Amino acid sequence: MSESTNTLAIINQSAPYGNSNGQESLDMAMAMSNFAQEVSLFFIEDGVLQLLTNQTPLCIDAKAYYRTFAALEFYDIENIYVCRNSLESRGIQASELCIDITLIDLDQLPTLLAKQQHVMNF
Template sequence: MSQISKIAIINKSAPYGCSNGQESLDMAMAMSNFAQDVSVFFIEDGVLQLLASQNAATIDAKGYSKTFPALEFYDIENIYVCQQSLQQRGISSEQLCIPVTLIEFEDLGDLLASQQHVMSF
């Protein structure tokens, strides 16, 4: 019988220009399929991934933001967003495509310390 691990996935990259956002989303869902306790964090430019008003077609890119609501079906409920990162970019939580838990940047360290594994994208 396998042991459940607490895994943190940190998103720091903007949604386009590299595949980090899509890869982190795929990783979160895959880890959840293996019954791991996954928490997803969005900090810095990573908060831009959650904007509801994205249209990737305008830059001829593949959009994946519509996949975020599927996290609920994968039992990924711990979705944390840095409040300061939102404020620095002029974004309110109402503009995000899924419900999240807002955290202060200062609390990030404590939350990550409770995880067994941390991956950053």
């Protein structure tokens, strides 16, 4: 990261449906990466549910935005952190997620966030 690069952490802690937080955070991540922001995504609590592979949002008349996560690599968004504790408490394995991630423990979150210039919470 160069000195002129701005860093942005986006924390996702909302379930994928019932509100627009997940879609909005994904849109923001891709938009900000287009403006020379180094974006890091964090998924904690119910936010880990956004990354599940086997979602069926059409049965509740919702958009399948989780498919867009695959495009993150084209936006050079590589820092994708998922809370191991959140996965375990929901009975989810990392192999059930739709993208490659880095597993972190909840106690690592403050250290990783301290390296960011800006933090957005969804």
